Amino acid sequence: MTTNSQTTRLYHHPLSPFCRKVRLVLGEKRIEVELLEERYWEGGPELLRRNPAxxxxxxxxxxxxxxxxxxxxEYLDETVPQPPLMPKVPSERYEVRRLCAxxxxxxNAEVTQPILQERVWKKVMRTGHPDSRAVKSGLKAIKDHIDYLSQLLETRRWLAGNTLSLADFAAAAHFSCLDYISDVDWDRSEALTNWYATIKSRPAFRSILADQVPGIHPAPHYAELDFG
Amino acid sequence: MTTNSQTTRLYHHPLSPFCRKVRLVLGEKRIEVELLEERYWEGGPELLRRNPAxxxxxxxxxxxxxxxxxxxxEYLDETVPQPPLMPKVPSERYEVRRLCAxxxxxxNAEVTQPILQERVWKKVMRTGHPDSRAVKSGLKAIKDHIDYLSQLLETRRWLAGNTLSLADFAAAAHFSCLDYISDVDWDRSEALTNWYATIKSRPAFRSILADQVPGIHPAPHYAELDFG
Structure with a gap:
């Protein structure tokens, strides 16, 4: 691939839900992006120059x-308006932002981080063996979240309302990371499973479904579009 | 105070930086608000009805x-435009949001939460004695943050640029909680001290400087406007 300083490039990790959210938005906006995997936990001056955080x-x-x-x-949505991923009405924009948060x-704190920390990051970063209590706590917490989302989907077509928004991509980013390691109990909610099957079939999802992390194999159904 | 369902009311805790950010924005926008202290850690159905989180x-x-x-x-800024707390240009809006995050x-994770957890929340929630290692880790981390902010203020009048924005109120909310318990080393940066003295003298700050948490006394300089 020929690159120059004008190429849009994402420094990322394939199983970071925050990176996946950005990848999904880039995909929806049809912005071509070069992906560069960053072992951010190793630190270094280049990493800090790019992002002091x-x-x-x-x-x-x-x-x-x-x-x-x-x-x-939000910057991408403001500068590349098509397709819009934020509604126009302030109360609806509020709801999108509330759900992204x-x-x-x-x-992330109750589910994604504890489960990925034990099942993925400890392996990738070589920092020890999984603690099954943390995984159990995440798998317990996800049930309440699934129930809450099912309840939202009773009256809404998408998570924040009747239009697809950033909230759906924030949610799908987290669920897709957990689904990679088969930690979503899709049987718990038909509404949520249908929502995920729909969003997963969008072209923006393709690169995410093709992700492979060395040593951590995706669940057999991970890339299937008719899993629901 | 007479109240009805139309009164703007904030369920909050005086030493929550997230609540303080909202109080500062309400103050700047001159929205009158009734404050109601919420012992959110005690849970309960009313709390969850108001906010499922x-x-x-x-x-x-x-x-x-x-x-x-x-x-x-962001909702308040979109619906009560004066004074504006978000710039108009997307790249400047991005910088405000980056700094709020x-x-x-x-x-919050490196400084406010570890320090307040040990020095405030354990006392308020009666969950044990402070762990001095966590406090030390927060006091060590705040130095790097102060240095980073000083560096930003070398070329900017306010944290995110040359206009006052949500980023300043997010920052001031955290610093004011730590300053209440005297955990900010203001001698480390004249630029940051001047910034804080300026924002602290705004009318929106008054209610925050009057806060009193039972059993936790504010630092003697906490409410002084010419401390710098």
Whole structure:
């Protein structure tokens, strides 16, 4: 691949839900991106130069270096308006942002982070063996989250309302990481399973379904589009 | 105070930086608000009805119940435009959001949460004695943050650029909680001290400087406007 400083490039890790959210938004907006895997936990001056917070995602785009997934996604939505991923009405925009925070803060702290920390990061970073109590706590917490989302989907076509939004991509980013290691009990909610099957079939999802992390094999159904 | 369901009411805790951010924005926008202290760690169905995430801040406003501080603040800025707390240019809006996330995510995890957990929450929630290692780790981390912010302020009047924004209030919310318990080494950076002295003298800050948490006395300089 020929690259130059004008190429849009994402420094990322395949199983980071925050990076996946940005990848999904780039895909929806049809922005071509070069993916560069970053072993951010190893630190280093280049990493800190790109993002003083020392983490991924970092998007090099239009001569800027952008960090923080929500700030990146809102910037992309404001500068590449088609298709819109934020509603126009303030109360609806509020609901999208509330749910993005729900996933990136609460769901991440209670579910994604404890499960991935034990099942993925300890293996990738070689920092020890999984602690099954942490995994159990995440698998217990995900049940309440699935029930809450099912309840939202009783009256809404998408998570934040009747239009597809950033909230759906934030949620799908987390669920897809957990689904890679087969930690989502899809039998618990038909509504949520249908929602995920629909969003998973979008072209923006293709690169995510093709992800392979060395030593951690995806669940057999991970890339299937008719799993529901 | 006479109240009715139309009164804007904030369910909060005085030493939550997320609640303080919302209070500062309400103050800047001159929205009168009734404050109701919420012992959110005790749980309960009313708390969950107001916010299924079970935490504060929750703002009752215009017949809605709003949660998640960043979503609330952006909603207030979109619906009560004066004074504006977000710039108009996308790249500047991005920088405001990046820094809000910096404080509410990174600064909170490395500094505010470990220090307040040990020095405030354990006392308020009666869950044990402070662990001095956690406090030390927070006090070590705050040095790097102060240095980073000083560096930003070398070329900017406010944290995210040359206009006052949500980023300043997110930052001031965290610093003011730590300053209440005297955990900010203001001698480390004249630029940051001047920035804080300026923002602290705004009328929106008054209610925060008057806060009193039973059993936890504010530092003697906490409410002084000429401490710098």
């Amino acid at each position: 020392g983490k991924v995602p970092v998007l090099r785009h239009n001569g800027m270096l952008l960090a923080e997934s929500q700030a990146i996604c 729900w996933f990136d803060d609460k769901f | 079970g935490k504060v801040p929750v703002l009752r406003h215009n017949g809605m119940l709003l949660a998640e501080s960043q979503a609330i603040c 910096w404080f509410d995510d990174k600064f």
